Amino acid sequence: MEKNMPEINNELNQNKHESEREENLIKSKKENLKFLREQNIEPYKYSFQRTLNISSIRKKYENIGEIESSETEKIAGRIMTLRGHGKTCFGNLKDGTGVIQFYVRKDIIGERDYQIFNKLDIGDIIGIEGNIFRTRTGEMTLKVIKFDILTKSLLPMPEKFHGLKDKELRYRKRYLDLIVNEDVKKTFETRTKIIKEIRNFLDELGFIEVETPMLHPIPGGAKARPFITHHNVLDMDLYLRIAPELYLKRLLVAGFEKVYEINRNFRNEGISIKHNPEFTMLELYAAYEDYTYVMQIMENMVVYLADKILKTRIIEYQGEKIDLNPPWKRISMKDAIKEYAAIDIENMKDDEIIELLAQKEEIEIRKGITRGELIAHVFEAFVEPKLIQPVFITDFPVEISPLAKISRLDPTVTERFEPFIYGREIGNGFSELNDPIDQEQRFKKQIEMDTNGEVSRVIDYDFIEALKYGMPPAGGLGVGIDRLVMLFTNSASIRDVILFPLLRPDNR
RNA sequence: GGGCCGUUAGCUCAGUAGGUAGAGCACUGCCCUUUUAAGGCAGGUGUCCCGAGUUCGAAUCUCGGACGGCUCACCA
Numbered sequence: 001m002e003k004n005m006p007e008i009n010n011e012l013n014q015n016k017h018e019s020e021r022e023e024n025l026i027k028s029k030k031e032n033l034k035f036l037r038e039q040n041i042e043p044y045k046y047s048f049q050r051t052l053n054i055s056s057i058r059k060k061y062e063n064i065g066e067i068e069s070s071e072t073e074k075i076a077g078r079i080m081t082l083r084g085h086g087k088t089c090f091g092n093l094k095d096g097t098g099v100i101q102f103y104v105r106k107d108i109i110g111e112r113d114y115q116i117f118n119k120l121d122i123g124d125i126i127g128i129e130g131n132i133f134r135t136r137t138g139e140m141t142l143k144v145i146k147f148d149i150l151t152k153s154l155l156p157m158p159e160k161f162h163g164l165k166d167k168e169l170r171y172r173k174r175y176l177d178l179i180v181n182e183d184v185k186k187t188f189e190t191r192t193k194i195i196k197e198i199r200n201f202l203d204e205l206g207f208i209e210v211e212t213p214m215l216h217p218i219p220g221g222a223k224a225r226p227f228i229t230h231h232n233v234l235d236m237d238l239y240l241r242i243a244p245e246l247y248l249k250r251l252l253v254a255g256f257e258k259v260y261e262i263n264r265n266f267r268n269e270g271i272s273i274k275h276n277p278e279f280t281m282l283e284l285y286a287a288y289e290d291y292t293y294v295m296q297i298m299e300n301m302v303v304y305l306a307d308k309i310l311k312t313r314i315i316e317y318q319g320e321k322i323d324l325n326p327p328w329k330r331i332s333m334k335d336a337i338k339e340y341a342a343i344d345i346e347n348m349k350d351d352e353i354i355e356l357l358a359q360k361e362e363i364e365i366r367k368g369i370t371r372g373e374l375i376a377h378v379f380e381a382f383v384e385p386k387l388i389q390p391v392f393i394t395d396f397p398v399e400i401s402p403l404a405k406i407s408r409l410d411p412t413v414t415e416r417f418e419p420f421i422y423g424r425e426i427g428n429g430f431s432e433l434n435d436p437i438d439q440e441q442r443f444k445k446q447i448e449m450d451t452n453g454e455v456s457r458v459i460d461y462d463f464i465e466a467l468k469y470g471m472p473p474a475g476g477l478g479v480g481i482d483r484l485v486m487l488f489t490n491s492a493s494i495r496d497v498i499l500f501p502l503l504r505p506d507n508r
Numbered sequence: 509g510g511g512c513c514g515u516u517a518g519c520u521c522a523g524u525a526g527g528u529a530g531a532g533c534a535c536u537g538c539c540c541u542u543u544u545a546a547g548g549c550a551g552g553u554g555u556c557c558c559g560a561g562u563u564c565g566a567a568u569c570u571c572g573g574a575c576g577g578c579u580c581a582c583c584a
Contacts, residue, residue: 021520022555025517025518025535026518027535027536027553028535028536033539054520081544081545082539083543083544083547084543084546084579085540085541085542085543085546085547086541087541087542088540088541088542088543089539089543090542090543090544091543091544092544101543101544103540103542103543106541107541107576121534121535122534135542135543135544136542136543137544139542139543139544139556139562141542145563155542156518156519156522156534156535157518157519157534158518158533158547159518159519159532159533159536160517160533160534160544161519161520161532161533161545162519162520162521162532162533163520163546164519164520164521165518165519165521165579166519166520166576167532167576168515168537168575168576168577171576171578176519180519214553222583222584223583223584224582224583224584225582225583227513242583242584243584247556265511265584267584269582269583269584270509270580270581270582270583270584272578272579272580272583273578273579274584275575275582275583275584276584279584283584411553424584425584427533427551427582427584428584478584480584482584483584503575503576504574504576505575506574506575506576
């Protein structure tokens with residue numbers, strides 16, 4: 001606590017320095033602002049009525065020539081460039097739909113307005129009215145009759161040609177990234193489309209969307225460490241959800257037959273190119289179905305999204321061509337280990353597997369590790385990186401699948417699958433375990449296996465009780481939306497598909 | 509959390525025998541009535557991420573720290 005004082009002083013000094021530096025930087029723009037106010041021009045207007053947005057203008061005047069339109073149009077946006085020529089000026093105006101060139105002439109708008117126009121800066125948001133025509137070089141252009149300053153900008157825009165490249169700045173000041181880097185905006189538009197089309201796809205199949213709690217009294221439904229928070233009036237600790245699974249299953253007990261939820265999960269784990277502490281998950285459950293049904297849903301959904309959004313089933317991700325055409329290969333984990341790594345795991349003793357894993361230095365083998373965990377480790381180390389084309393890996397070991405039903409054919413594995421693309425798990429599904437006695441036993445085993453006891457693991461007996469009333473057989477599926485968006489937008493990092501990824505505060 | 513790499517003007521980037529910092533864009537002034545990375549002339553606006561050390565002298569070398577990137581681990 002005592003060490004807070006010097007930090008605060010330091011911060012004050014820093015702020016003082018910061019404000020001096022900034023003052024210097026925006027001096028000329030502030031002078032322009034002052035000039036506008038002296039001319040009785042409000043630089044922060046309340047509204048502006050546009051006739052069309054820029055992309056509609058482009059469509060409407062597609063066939064316009066050098067003779068200007070008889071109609072005038074009113075558009076608004078941010079000034080991105082200015083090219084002054086003495087008594088005339090060209091510039092580019094950008095709105096949410098596109099960019100268009102505008103042309104200002106002193107002899108049209110008059111002496112006084114031209115003087116005011118010259119006080120505008122790149123970055124200012126203006127409304128303009130005028131006729132549309134094409135210049136000699138064929139560029140569609142709005143010839144300005146009237147303009148309105150709508151918002152004065154005080155800080156300089158990033159460089160017009162190179163844009164904003166510094167990754168840290170792009171994440172910290174995403175609004176600038178979005179203004180200046182067109183492909184970034186496209187990525188986030190695609191993200192929105194994907195989520196919208198997932199809803200369309202599932203709604204069409206008769207699924208209903210629900211919202212379950214984000215604040216959980218007991219963290220459950222996955223293995224990750226949770227974020228802990230506290231409710232003051234109830235004086236109780238709560239956990240930001242790591243998965244919605246146990247609540248969605250309660251709804252199966254309740255009689256909902258097809259439900260899904262698209263929302264944030266929070267996991268207090270490491271940050272990486274594939275992991276953000278908060279990420280978006282789709283989970284869906286279908287009563288009276290098993291894992292083969294949800295596998296089919298997964299495949300159909302991705303193909304549907306590709307058809308709708310990308311208009312192709314052959315996509316390129318990080319230099320790899322990926323063929324999404326169905327049917328995707330289905331192969332059990334054990335067979336995949338045999339096929340992709342030439343390891344006959346079924347005929348190996350545990351010690352032999354441990355020896356094999358020791359080749360990969362980083363893998364940690366805890367005491368009392370189960371055979372199922374060992375098999376999963378071998379799969380992760382030797383097979384996952386090779387799964388570039390879409391494939392369903394099925395039949396996961398029972399020890400690592402506490403919420404999945406035991407296989408009808410092999411008691412050591414469960415009816416569980418994960419779809420892999422580009423070596424990455426993009427989903428997880430199973431025939432849901434609905435036997436309350438078995439479920440309780442499996443939870444107990446999980447707690448025994450849990451060695452990093454940072455968070456005390458507690459069995460959700462309320463969930464067990466719900467199962468005791470009877471949950472119909474069901475197939476369930478979880479899909480990491482961010483990873484799907486990465487794939488569809490050829491984004492290398494999860495941070496490129498999350499608008500405001502978590503960063504440490506910048507204390508410099 | 510570990511390893512490797514990075515951080516120089518608002519932005520994009522140069523900058524080595526260690527001698528106190530530069531270009532383009534942006535910005536300021538002047539010229540310019542069809543430009544589009546407009547052009548011409550003039551102007552450099554900086555805590556070289558921070559702190560300590562070595563040195564006569566550090567953007568540059570050493571150590572510590574901050575933030576970021578990649579990667580490994582945890583995890584999805």
